Amino acid sequence: xxxxxxxxxTIVALAGNLGAQKTNPAVDVVARLYRDFAWEAVVETPDWHxxxxxxxxxxxxxxxxxxxxxxxxxxDRACGIRxxxxxxxxxxxxxxxxxxxxxxxxxAATADRMVVRxxxxxxxxxxxxxxxxxxxxxxxxxxxxxxSREGGDGWSLVRLLSxxx
Numbered sequence: 001x002x003x004x005x006x007x008x009x010t011i012v013a014l015a016g017n018l019g020a021q022k023t024n025p026a027v028d029v030v031a032r033l034y035r036d037f038a039w040e041a042v043v044e045t046p047d048w049h050x051x052x053x054x055x056x057x058x059x060x061x062x063x064x065x066x067x068x069x070x071x072x073x074x075x076d077r078a079c080g081i082r083x084x085x086x087x088x089x090x091x092x093x094x095x096x097x098x099x100x101x102x103x104x105x106x107x108a109a110t111a112d113r114m115v116v117r118x119x120x121x122x123x124x125x126x127x128x129x130x131x132x133x134x135x136x137x138x139x140x141x142x143x144x145x146x147x148s149r150e151g152g153d154g155w156s157l158v159r160l161l162s163x164x165x
Contacts, residue, residue: 024109024113025137025141025142026109026113026114026115026116026133026135026142027107027108027109027116028142029064029116029135029141029142029143029144030107030116030118030133030135030144031107032063032064033064033094033144034094034105034107034118037052037053037094038105040052040053040092040095040100052092053092053094054077054089054092055077058070058074061073061074062140062143064143064144065143065144065145066136066138066143066144066145067138068145068158069143069144069145069146069157069158069161072157072158072161072162073089073161075161076088076089076161088160088161088163089157089160089161093147093157094118094131094147095120096120096129096131096149097120097122100122102122102123103120103121103122104120104121104122105118105119105120105121106118106119106121107119110132114134114135114136115132115133115134115135116132116133116135117130117131117132117133118130118131118132118133129149129150129151130149130150130151131147131148131149131150132147132148132149132150133146133147134146134147134148145158146158
């Protein structure tokens with residue numbers, strides 16, 4: 001079975017699992033984010049799909065992320081356009097990678113209803129990686145306020161984009 005076919009099977013299984021997981025609104029937002037951008041991890045041919053998550057317009061980012069994170073994200077993008085350099089973000093944060101191809105995802109609620117834990121398993125990793133999504137309830141519904149990676153070499157997207165240590 002080739003990688004593209006395996007990835008397609010994986011995305012079908014992922015979509016099925018995400019649709020069945022209706023534990024809380026915070027989980028639903030994170031599941032929808034992965035469902036909408038799963039093609040980034042399973043499609044090798046870039047000419048048929050839309051823009052990467054990093055390149056989405058404000059209106060699309062605002063479906064998943066709160067206003068504060070969207071502002072930081074767009075400021076980093078504007079910096080890159082202005083300087084023709086990578087500014088603060090040089091990877092796909094929802095995949096914790098520059099190349100998410102073949103990544104398997106498991107999304108789970110935590111004891112804190114405002115935190116969703118995502119397990120990422122990739123053939124190149126020796127161990128799974130874990131992301132914590134901190135969500136807030138806004139007037140538009142639940143939105144991601146920050147993404148952080150667990151572990152000694154962890155990162156926080158808000159800290160990264162705001163230039164804080």
